[in-house]
């Protein structure tokens with residue numbers, strides 16, 4: 163019987179054929195925790211006297227959410243992560259190294275892997291043809307110590323995307339559109355599988371954006387086949403040998419199939435306070451929405467390609483005086499390249515505040531917490547009430563192009579009007 | 583397990599982990615008793631100070647969506663809530679509830695109003711609404727989750743068994 167990507171990957175791990183709905187115990191290849199979830203994971207292991215790592219070379223503790231630390235309590239959490247790493251030989255991704263989901267896919271994830279992470283956006287690894295899924299601290303703690311976890315083999319929804327994006331429209335608009343269509347619980351427990359010519363044509367940067375947001379429809383994972391673009395990405399990060407081709411079988415069984423015409427999609431915005439509350443840019447609600455802060459960055463859209471898109475729009479111009487602009491490269495290598503090629507100089511010249519690689523203001527800890535009544539347009543993946551540190555603020559989600567256009571105009575703006 | 587009794591606190595649809603354990607309190611994550619004083623603050627500011635131990639959190643659809651932070655169900659439990667009831671749960675939150683030993687129950691919460699006196703019998707899969715004099719049933723957990731819950735959470739379960747046992 164034909165297999166979906168989720169069934170294939172899990173089946174390879176457990177050494178027999180599996181079908182959706184089964185519960186299995188499976189080895190895991192890569193484990194990650196971050197500074198918000200890692201300390202609890204470590205405590206749990208200490209409590210049951212199991213402070214060890216089955217695969218320390220493939221276990222990474224990220225200091226990215228509160229990084230550099232804005233408070234002593236968080237600095238102490240960072241110390242705990244470093245101590246655990248010393249004890250177990252796991253790796254610490256330090257202050258300035260970047261967001262977990264960017265770094266893990268630059269340096270660790272291989273096609274066919276099972277990646278578990280104590281962070282909901284671990285599904286980002288799906289872009290490389292891996293099954294990445296987010297879990298809680300204790301689940302990942304046990305995964306780190308024993309090298310395995312239990313999983314229910316998910317049913318799959320297939321998204322066949324065809325057609326070319328209009329200029330000014332990107333993967334972010336597509337995934338926001340899909341989540342708006344499905345609803346925030348439209349794919350709960352499912353594996354979302356993205357395929358079709360539009361996905362085939364996407365570079366890894368855009369595929370990562372697609373997989374990153376699968377959890378915003380409730381999905382367990384968001385997987386994409388691996389191909390020559392995956393290979394090129396791995397080679398670019400010195401990991402060409404990790405490549406293998408992986409595709410779902412032609413006759414795999416999908417619980418649902420959706421066809422999406424990419425050429426019909428317009429720049430799309432999620433309105434406060436849920437990701438599925440989407441409007442396209444031509445909707446009347448997008449008129450005259452004043453924005454106090456624009457944020458370009460995160461595991462969704464803080465990659466080099468994203469910063470280049472923003473720089474192209476902002477080159478030689480100035481942000482609107484009433485709108486501050488925060489830019490956070492997703493990783494050290496993104497930062498380095500953006501620095502060397504001049505992209506950061508353009509953004510700085512346009513009035514951006516450029517900060518250390520990491521999560522930035524995404525989760526409301528530091529580096530851009532919003533004031534009462536303020537509105538932020540962000541390239542992140544989530545706009546829940548209170549997300550950016552203030553329940554009395556408003557968050558809009560959009561692509562880097564829409565974000566850059568908005569920074570210029572001071573209100574939500576259509577990127578198609580400002581791209582050359 | 584004996585039946586749990588308490589009062590219902592109603593919440594709407596789509597209660598996120600940011601409502602339950604907001605990011606602005608990130609620095610309290612290694613001080614869970616302190617963080618628990620703020621549980622669900624961004625959904626109902628009065629909840630933490632007014633609830634009584636044993637009470638139930640009753641949500642609508644997609645309860646617990648958002649981040650993987652296990653601190654969210656942990657502080658609900660530390661606050662003394664006996665179980666969370668909802669029409670549906672987000673995946674990671676549901677799994678986390680069981681992992682921290684907090685029962686998460688899927689039932690028709692439209693039949694429960696604020697302040698209703700509830701009794702939950704996990705072994706029979708029943709919610710008894712004593713105020714409305716009705717019974718709601720809920721589906722059993724997969725066996726692996728039942729075991730984890732019975733042991734008081736995943737850490738205890740692994741401590742006892744040393745490994746996952748599916749049977």
Ligand code: SF4
Pocket residue numbers: 227261262263281283460461462520521522524525542543
């Ligand atoms: S950038 Fe935002 S969504 Fe991504 S891992 Fe960091 S806090 Fe989470």
